[in-house]
Each structure stands twice: as C-alpha cells, then as structure tokens.
Amino acid sequence: MATVVVQQPPQIRQSTPPPLGPTVPITHTRSSTPVPNKHLPYCPPGPVPSQSQITPPNSPPLRNAAPKPTSLLYPATGYQKLCNSPPIYGISVDQLAAALHHYASQPLPNPASVFPWLHGLHPENHIQLAFFVARKKSLRRTPKCLRGITIIKAGGDLSRSRIKGALAPDEVLNLSDSNGRGFLECDPREGFSVRNFHIQVAKMALVSDIVIYGDEDTDHRIIKSVAERTASVQRKWRKELENAGQCPETFNTFVLTQSFEDFEHEHPDLVAIDSQGRYTPHTLDFLQQERKEMCAMSKASEISQGLFQGPSPGPFTDPPSLADDPSYDLYIEASDHASLPDEKTLTAKRKQLEEREPGEEPVHLAFPSSGSILPPSWSQVEVDGILRMCKWLYELTHAKKPASQAKDEDGDIQMTEFTPRPRRVLLHCADGYTETSMLAVAYFMYAEGVPLHEAWIRLHCEKQRNFFAYPSDVALLNAIQERILREAPTADASKIASLEPPSWLAKLDGSLPSRILPYMYLGNLTHANNPEMLKLLGIRRILSVGEPVSWTEEQVKDWGRENLLMVDRVQDNGIDELTLEMERCLEFIGRGKSDGTATLVHCRVGVSRSATICIAEVMSSKGLSFPRAYCFVRARRLNVIIQPHLRFVYELMKFDEQQQEKRGEQICRELEWATVAREIAAMNRPYARS
Structure with missing residues (x-):
C-alpha cells in the first residue's frame, strides 16, 4: 500500500558549496536556433551522507551486473x-x-x-x-x-x-x-x-x-x-x-x-x-530537438475568439513556416524592447489592416514582454496602455467598429463605411508562452469577463495552454483586475463585487506545475503544498520523491492516503539511486492514468529527482529513447531547466536498455554516454552562472 509522510520540510543543509561552472571548453557547432527563456536553479545536494551511504554494500551492483563490454x-x-x-x-x-x-x-x-x-x-x-x-x-x-x-x-x-x-x-x-x-x-x-x-x-x-x-x-x-x-x-x-x-x-x-x-x-x-x-x-x-518539442508543446491555438497564442513562426513550428502566415491578419510579438503602443500607433495599424488584401502578409505590432512592467513602479499610464490594447484587440476580433466610426444621427451606417470582418491575431514569442503570458492573461480576463484566478485555470485546463508568468505579472494583474472587469465588454457587477481571491492564489508565484503528459505533472515542493490549486488542475495523486509534503491531517484524509506516495531517503547527492524505485513510481503514476486522474511528481525544486521519474515514464509510455525523452521533458518543464545529475542520467540510460529488452528489441543506444553528457553541457552553458 502507498504510504505518505506528512511533516514540515527540513531546512536545506548546504553541506557543500554550489557547483562550479564548466572548466573544459565545449566546441559545439549550432545553428541560429533561438535560446529558450529558461534558468538553472540551484539543487542542494542534501546532507553529507553517512559512511554506509558512501560505501554501499556489494549486493546492489551484483543484482544487475552487466558483463564487461x-x-x-x-x-x-x-x-x-x-x-x-x-x-x-x-x-x-x-x-x-x-x-x-x-x-x-x-x-x-x-x-x-x-x-x-x-x-x-x-x-x-x-x-x-x-x-x-x-x-x-x-x-x-x-x-x-x-x-x-x-x-x-x-x-x-x-x-x-x-x-x-x-x-x-x-x-x-x-x-x-x-x-x-x-x-x-x-x-x-x-x-x-x-x-x-x-x-x-x-x-x-x-x-x-x-x-x-x-x-x-x-x-x-x-x-x-x-x-x-x-x-x-x-x-x-x-x-x-x-x-x-x-x-x-x-x-x-x-x-x-x-x-x-x-x-x-x-x-x-x-x-x-x-x-x-x-x-x-x-x-x-x-x-534542435528541444526546440522542436517546445514548438510542438506550445503550438498556436485559439485562447479567445480570434486571438491565438503560440511560438514565433520558424522552421520548427507545425507546419514549418519561414515566412509570415497569411492566415493571420496581425502578428503581435512580445518583446523586451517594445513599448506600449499609443492610440496613434493603433490607429495606423488598424488602417493597415483595412487596406490589407486576403493572402498578403500579416501586419506586425510589438508589445512589451511579460515581466517588463514591474511593481511598485507601474504607472496609471501603463495600466491605461494595457486596457487600451485589450479593447483594441477585442474590436478587431469581434468585428466591432471603434467609437469614432459610429452610426450617423439616423442610426444608419454611412455608405462609405463597411463593417470590418473579424480578424485573426497571433500573439507570439520565441517559446510560445513566456513573453506573451501577461498580455494573454490580461486579454482573456477582459474578453471573457473573468477574474485572474479563473483565467489562470481556464487557460490551462480549458484552453490547454502551458504558460509561465513572472511574480510581477501576478501582482500586476491582481492589482488591476477590478478595472479590467469593470471595462470588460461582458462586465458582470456581481463578479466585480466578489473579487476576494482564493487562498491558493496567494501561494502562486506565477508558475503552475508543468504538464508533461495529460496524466503526469512535474513540479516543486511549493506546488505540492498547494492542494487546492492542484485539484483545480485535475491532479488527484501526489508522488513525493525525497521531500515530504506539509499537509494537515484533514487534507491527507480528504485526498486519501492511497493517493499519496512518498519515496524516502533519496537525496540529490550523486550517491543515492532511483533505479530501485522506478517501477514502483511508474506503477503509481499508471494507476492514476487508469483512473482518469493526473499525478504530480515532485521533489524540492522539481528538476532532478522528480524529473528523473518523469523521464522514465515518458520513455516507458511513449517508447522513446533517453535522449528524446530528456528533450521531451526538458521542453515541457517550461522556464526551469531540468537537471538530473550524472548518476541519474546514467541510470536512465540503463533504464533505456531495460525498456528495449522489455519490448523484445536488441540493445542499441541512440547516443553514447560521452555524447549525451556533451550535449547536456552545451545546452546548459548559456544559462550557467558566471
């Protein structure tokens, strides 16, 4: 039977200094593929292991000892x-x-x-x-x-x-x-x-x-x-x-x-x-594979009538696109270098749209990226600019004429004017979710007339969008949501009057757990300690790898102990192994899949121990080699780079061999150990601390 340990998480004991950066140069030829917007979190190795851990017994290696190659x-x-x-x-x-x-x-x-x-x-x-x-x-x-x-x-x-x-x-x-x-x-x-x-x-x-x-x-x-x-x-x-x-x-x-x-x-x-x-x-x-997986995960889709969110068009989008897609009327690129468009700019862009013939390349517009409007320094001018953009987009996508082009005094449309057709707009950035998230959430709140917490969940669950927002965006949208709802075209006074945020929103730093597969999420300890939010996402099972949750007995009883599994005594220290726990973990995830529920797999940071389990599940369920499963999970962890350490990666390569044998195939590694390590080092180098 699955067991759970409920206790306060221990303080991180940093018995060793953080890892140093690479000392060996990596000569690696790359194309001009955009670097995804990610960061490398620090993974504490845990306490210094005891002597029994440093010198493990001989029985485990003999269990599956391979002959000398x-x-x-x-x-x-x-x-x-x-x-x-x-x-x-x-x-x-x-x-x-x-x-x-x-x-x-x-x-x-x-x-x-x-x-x-x-x-x-x-x-x-x-x-x-x-x-x-x-x-x-x-x-x-x-x-x-x-x-x-x-x-x-x-x-x-x-x-x-x-x-x-x-x-x-x-x-x-x-x-x-x-x-x-x-x-x-x-x-x-x-x-x-x-x-x-x-x-x-x-x-x-x-x-x-x-x-x-x-x-x-x-x-x-x-x-x-x-x-x-x-x-x-x-x-x-x-x-x-x-x-x-x-x-x-x-x-x-x-x-x-x-x-x-x-x-x-x-x-x-x-x-x-x-x-x-x-x-x-x-x-x-x-x-290249990570970029393909990232574009597949964040493929453009409609989040509200006429407004699509997705990656910037390029060779890895589906279908590949090196030129402007004429099926869209307007491209809005979220950029760190953009400023809020004023009324004059929007009027000029509307005129370009009116003059654009079907099949011609889209009109282009830039908008500030997520995280660029910072508290507490945001001004009323910036808030006005966000609302102005939302209103302008709504008019475009709903074929609503601007106020300056109203009907004449008899209520008739002038003969020289025509009602514009609804426009298709693509809101895009390099990875399809980071830089565009602030505008996407703000517009969804405006167009759908829903508060921030509802927009967050509906975009993820109903619209199936994986996205990341900076904490500053959460604070900004939470601060201006009353005005957004008041000016929304479907404004509901009752919703405005009851804007008390749910308790789970206060624990949200901008990131939801990462949806790796429809039935499996990868997250950190903060996510695991927000059970109210997890339920809204459809998560009903928790797999804790080395880090216990801090839940009340009432919360545990509400979820059911059989839906909580704790894998104990596994530190991120390069010594403790996960191979012995993999089958048990995958069985637990599989039971949730059979029941139609999702499982959150977490450790402390959500990048090493839990990521190792998620990679193993992707290898097992999708029949992918380790390198492909690694890129699959890495792309879907959004802005946080997964970091299984050397031994975990090696264990996953051994797990790959076991999966091939289970399928009745001859062992054939797609890439060798040295090449895999070299690729991972080259991918992480742009994000390494100086």
Whole structure:
C-alpha cells in the first residue's frame, strides 16, 4: 500500500558549496536556433551522507551486473599497422561502422561500477574526495569495466563532415607544450558538483580506443600528427596508471584510411553533419530537438475568439513556416524592447489592416514582454496602455467598429463605411508562452469577463495552454483586475463585487506545475503544498520523491492516503539511486492514468529527482529513447531547466536498455554516454552562472 509522510520540510543543509561552472571548453557547432527563456536553479545536494551511504554494500551492483563490454577494436591484431612506435592502426569505413554499431549494443556497466569516478575525483579536490571516497581509496581507480570509442576529427572543424559523436582534438588532448602534452586534465581541482557533464568526453577518452579522421580539406600531415600525439598520450597515461599501482587496460589509436565521403556514402546513419554542413536526420541534436518539442508543446491555438497564442513562426513550428502566415491578419510579438503602443500607433495599424488584401502578409505590432512592467513602479499610464490594447484587440476580433466610426444621427451606417470582418491575431514569442503570458492573461480576463484566478485555470485546463508568468505579472494583474472587469465588454457587477481571491492564489508565484503528459505533472515542493490549486488542475495523486509534503491531517484524509506516495531517503547527492524505485513510481503514476486522474511528481525544486521519474515514464509510455525523452521533458518543464545529475542520467540510460529488452528489441543506444553528457553541457552553458 502507498504510504505518505506528512511533516514540515527540513531546512536545506548546504553541506557543500554550489557547483562550479564548466572548466573544459565545449566546441559545439549550432545553428541560429533561438535560446529558450529558461534558468538553472540551484539543487542542494542534501546532507553529507553517512559512511554506509558512501560505501554501499556489494549486493546492489551484483543484482544487475552487466558483463564487461567487448569491443571490435580490441585486440587490434586484425587491423593494418601503420606505425610501430607509437603504435597506430588503420581502419576502414566498414570496420569503423561495425565497431560503432557493436559498441552501441553492449550494455553499460552498472552505475555502482563507474561512479563516483565519473563525477571527477581530482587528487587535490579534498571536498569532492571527502564526499565520495572518504575511506575507500579504491573507488578512485579507473574502472576496468569501461571501454569506449572516441572519435577525433583532426583540424577540429565540426561544422561539417562530422561523424556521430566526433570531437575536436582539444576536447580530450592537452595541446599546451608547458603541460606535458597529455590527456586534458578534466577533473575539477576545487569545488563540489554532481553535474560535471562537461568533463565526460575527456573522462571517456581515458578509457577508449581513439579513431582519428579528417575531411577533404584536412592536410594528411595534420591527421598523422594528431594520431601520433594521441598514441603517445595513451602510452604515457598507461605508464602513469602502472606507476600508481593499477593494472590498466590497453587502448589503441586508429586512423580512418578512407575519406569521409566514403564513410558518408556507405554509412549515412552514422553521420551527424554531412560534407555540405547540413544536419542529418539520422542523429539527434539536443538543442534542435528541444526546440522542436517546445514548438510542438506550445503550438498556436485559439485562447479567445480570434486571438491565438503560440511560438514565433520558424522552421520548427507545425507546419514549418519561414515566412509570415497569411492566415493571420496581425502578428503581435512580445518583446523586451517594445513599448506600449499609443492610440496613434493603433490607429495606423488598424488602417493597415483595412487596406490589407486576403493572402498578403500579416501586419506586425510589438508589445512589451511579460515581466517588463514591474511593481511598485507601474504607472496609471501603463495600466491605461494595457486596457487600451485589450479593447483594441477585442474590436478587431469581434468585428466591432471603434467609437469614432459610429452610426450617423439616423442610426444608419454611412455608405462609405463597411463593417470590418473579424480578424485573426497571433500573439507570439520565441517559446510560445513566456513573453506573451501577461498580455494573454490580461486579454482573456477582459474578453471573457473573468477574474485572474479563473483565467489562470481556464487557460490551462480549458484552453490547454502551458504558460509561465513572472511574480510581477501576478501582482500586476491582481492589482488591476477590478478595472479590467469593470471595462470588460461582458462586465458582470456581481463578479466585480466578489473579487476576494482564493487562498491558493496567494501561494502562486506565477508558475503552475508543468504538464508533461495529460496524466503526469512535474513540479516543486511549493506546488505540492498547494492542494487546492492542484485539484483545480485535475491532479488527484501526489508522488513525493525525497521531500515530504506539509499537509494537515484533514487534507491527507480528504485526498486519501492511497493517493499519496512518498519515496524516502533519496537525496540529490550523486550517491543515492532511483533505479530501485522506478517501477514502483511508474506503477503509481499508471494507476492514476487508469483512473482518469493526473499525478504530480515532485521533489524540492522539481528538476532532478522528480524529473528523473518523469523521464522514465515518458520513455516507458511513449517508447522513446533517453535522449528524446530528456528533450521531451526538458521542453515541457517550461522556464526551469531540468537537471538530473550524472548518476541519474546514467541510470536512465540503463533504464533505456531495460525498456528495449522489455519490448523484445536488441540493445542499441541512440547516443553514447560521452555524447549525451556533451550535449547536456552545451545546452546548459548559456544559462550557467558566471
């Protein structure tokens, strides 16, 4: 039976400093895709674990222990030897493709076998060492169960002719003459972090056979130089491990003996960017995929008669649109650089609309973005501007003539005037929900004649819009709602007289829980402690991951204890695992789905532990690979970036393997661990703290 623990949430104990920013540069070619409006919250790691947690028993890893993965690149005796000292081998395009396909089919080692080594354990980083390997120095050793394939493109130009997973030389090799020219020192020397995604490509290079290639413009002397450097570095690293008392595996350097064009022709499924610099549909780019998912989630829809809200038209909208969509008469873009349009501007835009012929491109207008009108400094002029815009939009979408064009003294419309047809208006911004939310909610209140709290719920539930508003927008709309309702075309005196806000609205900071699937929401502890709001959203079940709710006994009884599940003793510390809890959590979510109710999955911040469970549910229910499920959930978490830490991401990649086996499929990872980590690091870099 499901259980629930009800208590006051403990104070956050910050036993370690916040994570440091990346120290390893990421060479990553991107298109001009707009950066979504998101932020990285800080995830407290929880208290320092006890010694029993630091050194877990051996039984869990043995439970699902995977055999040591094999590689077609080892031993290298079957490959042409191009150089004896240092040893370098030749590899054909077919041999490389076979090795990569074989590698993708090998089960990843158990997480306990590779962590905490993958977290980064620099010998001088006493904080990280004390947290993970306080009394067990053997955990610092390089895992013998890891054997990867690292592909380096000589020359480093990854904007074209890029094999899936290929890196630039300086992402793994230290090219500085003053530092021994070894592998890049990737483990952070100071600070504490369980989200060192940026070091994973360099970490995996230490336990990989390395393949060097170039494109048609790469000088063969450069390829030879990079290969010789790599082989020498591998030999040097092996000696360092031997001197440290370890028995390291032997890893080799290979050079692709055929051209990239041959590889592209024979194995297009392993090409990320073709020789013309075009992204291929065969391999996943996280940033592009997130943009697609974001546009699919926030696809333009009608929120009130004639007014649509959605993402700015572009290649990822459905259908894709690089030009203005003539089915709309007016585009309103919410922008940080816009000012409130005055009467003169609106009159001029109305004239343009009257002169516009069907099929011509829409008229354009800008409006201030959400969060740009801040309390307590907003003025009556700004409030007048918001109301003026709402009234103007209502006249356009309801074919209502402005007061200046009223009927003549006999009550007849003058022969030179025509009643305008209702207009279709698109209110848009980059992500389809952030910058437009203030105007969208204000207009909905005006057009529908409803107070703020009702507009909030109806837009989410009835109109199926996912949106985010800044706390300043909540304060502004709450302050001016009486005037909005008084001037609304369907003004109701009874509603104006009873504007006492519900108690749940006072707890709202602008964000609702994120609707990941119709039956599953992802949120934080504040959301979980607002049961009145949750019921209005159709949420009837609560899955608490590591963080108990602070409910009264009466609230618990009202919901029913069977609808509350607490997963205890799981901190966001890079040590506690979630694999053992996944099936129980997904069963709980599944029962809600069967009952036609939604489940809120939450932890403290709603980005790591709970996000991990939500990603697992998306993988299970929709049959998506981990990379695609990650982008699916990340886009729908709206303005907060999900941050499952390294071990949780690794566990989800193992869960992906289990799902494939459950479906009767052979294991085949869509992307390898190092590539997944590199993509996540590159996606998060624009939001990282300076």
